[in-house]
Amino acid sequence: MDAVPPPGTLAAAAPELDPDLDADPDAYEGDAEGSELPPDRFLDRERSWLAFNERVLELAEDPAIPLLERANFLAIFASNLDEFFMVRVAGLKRRIATGVATRSASGYQPREVLQQVWDRSRELMLRHAACFRQGVLPGLAAEGVELIRWPELTEQEQSRLFTLFRQRIYPVLTPLAVDPAHPFPYISGLSLNLAVVVRNPVSGEEHFARVKVPPLLSRFLEASPQRYVPLEDVIAAHLEELFPGMEVLATHLFRVTRNQDLEVEEDDAENLLQALEKELMRRRFGPPVRLEVEEDMAPEVLDRLVRELKISAAEVHRLPGPLDLTGLFGIAALDRPELRFPKFVAGPHPDLAEAGAGSAAVPDVFAALRERDVLLHHPYDSFSTSVQAFLEQAAEDPDVLAIKQTLYRTSGDSPIVHALIDAANFGKQVLVLVEIKARFDEQANIKWARALEDAGCHVVYGLVGLKTHCKLSLVVRREGDALRRYAHVGTGNYHPNTARLYEDLGLLTADPQVGADLSDLFNQLSGYSRRTTYRRLLVAPRSLREGLVRRIAAEAEHRRAGRPAYVRIKVNSIVDEAVIDALYRAARAGVRVDVWVRGICAVRPGVAGLSENIRVRSVLGRFLEHSRIFAFGNGGDPEVWIGSADLMHRNLDRRIETLVRVADPGHRASLVALLEAGMSETADSWLLGPDGEWRRRGTDGDGAPLPNVQERLIAARRRGRGPALN
Incomplete structure (x- = not known):
């Protein structure tokens, strides 16, 4: 899992945020039938989203919840808010700037909504920091898990971390000076950065520099068992190694959130993959939408950042350190089961267990579905012994002739993708609709699309102008002189990891009507069918x-x-x-x-x-x-x-x-x-x-x-x- 997990990977994660940048997504002209209803009948979308994230924060504040789970909810809150700024706030700002924003369905003007979002976000971020410092931090310390700052380390711990700094941190650091010969550097989105002020002891002249905190290293370093210190503290304590001969006067941590929306031209579907790859490169350089700084940052340093980043005062958030509490995902993963929810392991669905002649056996999914439909409820019903087994058995079964599949998100080492590749290698017809525009999973899906193509699968990217978000599998099997279709229709992604964390439903069925419907729909997605009516869809x-x-x-x-x-x-x-x-x-x-x-x-x-x-x-x-x-x-x-x-x-x-x-x-x-x-x-x-x-x-x-x-x-x-x- 990345330091900042992609949306949709953790319990209580944010709803996907996908604004329509060509028009205000909240704009609603109403209809003749709706004219008798009061105009204030809709709640505001942005404030409702912030209220959702406040509910996540309430879980972090709840003393009845185990401490590492509370730390996890703090990290989820931070990750959610990052995405909210990258997508919704960025989209709202762009619509205002381009003049396409209109009054929302809830009756608010866009600029009014934006101001409310800034104000409410600031309140929640301060409350989030207080929950960490006053609740979770001392609670963890009482259980022997200490998150401390550099001055609180023992001499032995500092010495150990200095060795770590020299061996693993120093080689990847790049101090960047800012002066007439060195322009202000590009600050990547969500990166942690040290603003450093140094003085030349000979001339007395002061200089500004930026040091990026390496994102591929652990956010919190273990100084000794169960004692952790922020990575930026270790770097700040050894800046003289980066600026030899200079006097380090001040260091301040800051973090920039950038617009991460995609604008992909889909006029030419054949070039969609290349266009998306180009846009992914451009997305790295989106304009800033938020600047987080530690509350003790010197005014002159903050003024320089605001000026260089071209950001407004309303977009500056002064917070108690440490910044970026998404790093708590690493702390929440510590092996302290007594500080977590009691472990729960999903079992096989009883109907499938019976088909496997016992709960420990691999079920014969096709035999089970010939008897009855199976309604799955994840994570209470095992994904691996149901949906995953369905596709793996289809790949290996010599009587299976074809598999058709949609993929919106999946795991890094996906058994689903491997099953589809195996099926193609076994000579089956395999059609995979890969949604390469799935937000923040675009790069991973491009990789899977190419791997599937290399294996001989037919890979398509859906319909121009539309994302394919449906969760569908269709297996065509020869049984005697006839063909039978088996299907899975789900509410969640074909992602074995999140299937253990997400509550989702799925229907496994051999019903002829569902099979016929999915055949028609896949034909529409891969060809030119214009069917609009279905039997059970x-x-x-x-x-x-x-x-x-x-x-x-x-x-x-x-x-x-x-x-x-x-x-x-x-x-x-x-x-x-x-x-x-x-x-x-x-x-x-x-x-x-x-x-x-x-x-x-x-x-x-x-x-x-x-x-x-x-x-x-x-x-x-x-x-x-x-x-x-x-x-x-x-x-x-x-x-x-x-x-x-x-x-x-x-x-x-x-x-x-x-x-x-x-x-x-x-x-x-x-x-x-x-x-x-x-x-x-x-x-x-x-x-x-x-x-x-x-x-x-x-x-x-x-x-x-x-x-x-x-x-x-x-x-x-x-x-x-x-x-x-x-």
Whole structure:
């Protein structure tokens, strides 16, 4: 894992941030049907995102959570905020500068939103630093894990670190002077840097220099067992080695966040790969959007940085050191199990274990799917013995003729990719749709695309102008004189590592309708098909929004006719105005609407005359809640869908997304029960009020901690109660 992990790799990580830079993503012109609804019915998107990250911070502040997990949440908060500035703040600034920004759906002017973001971010960053210094730091010290500064080291520790400096740090340092002969150096995004002021003892003249803290070295160095010091402290203590003969007057740490958005021209699909590689190089040099400095930085040094970086005073954040607490990921990974959540290891899904003649055997996935559909719930159900086994067996099975696969994100040494390469080597037809525009995974996906091509796989990059975000596998197998199609439709990436940290759903099925739908969709993605209707799928951008809005409206009709009616939704983010307006109208008709959202939420619940029947909850915990579920009462015959789509403009208009209708009555009941558990009044969660404020309900009336839905599911699996969804 990198020092700053890519989005979507850790529990409670940020929602993906993907602004539309050609137009304001929050702009909403409304429609004729929506004219009767109040204009202030949408909560602001940027402030809702910051409220999400505040919930992550509350986990770090929670003394009931183990200390290393709290350190992990501090690192997640910092990483999330980095991405927020790199993407959302950068995009907002660009839209303002180019004049395309308009009033948002929540009614705020873009400049007003930007100022609110700066002010609120500063408050949260100071609170984040206080949590580290006043809560987690002394707590870890009490458990024998000390994060200290250079003056607190013993002489023996300092001597040991000096040896380390000479051997491993000094050779990679490059001091850069700033004077008329040496222009101010380029400062790479998210790098830690020392601003150094030195004086020539002969002339008395003072000089400015910059020293970059090497990003490939550990952020915190172990001075002695369980005692760690920041890398920049070690460098600062030995600057005389870098500036021999000069007097070091001052050193100050600073960090720059840059615009990391991509602008790729897709007019020529054949050159998309080359265009993206070129843009990735350009992204390194995006304009600054934030400057973090230690609070004791000298005014003249700060003035120089502001001037040279061409950054405004509002974008400067003075913080207590140390900066960049994403480095706490390394501390959180220490081998101190008593300071972490109790270990949980996923088991095989019982239906697949039976097909393997025992829990220790490798399941025969195809035999299991000929008997029944299998509904998977990760991380409670093992990914390796289900989805991974499905593709590995398909690669080796001589009766399998073809495999078709989408890849949005995967792991560094991906068994999924290796299975696809093996399948091609065995002579099977392998089609892989690699989304090379997956944010911050572009370089890795380019590498995998080339490896797959070299192995003889047919690799395509999707449709021009659209990201392919759906999670699909299709296997075509010869069985006797006929062909049978086996499919997997999921809510999460084909990523074995994150499958242990992300909560996701997947449907393994041999249902002919799903197989036919996936065949049609893959033909559209790889060829020129223009199919817009499917048997058991809703597909964006053609039919997904319209399909959901129509079903929400149908619930209102069921309610008026006295039939059972409800809408229950679980997503990462919900900002799409058309869907939200449909929910408001259904709620006005008396339909109970439950929304379980992890991140951004523009729904304003509990407003008299508008949304009294809408409840909104958020659950954060050791796993990142990532699945998407859409359930409808449907007059007493519940209809449930799962898939890859969040309710955002980018998902519904600018991505290929899929939802699959769950056919098995038992699976539908399990999913409805899961939604009810997440909305339970006796579960730890955050409740959204009509004022847009989130309030945690973490204890019962007697002050005892409430378990969240994740803890209940873990407990059920440990008791051997069968599938996680049961």
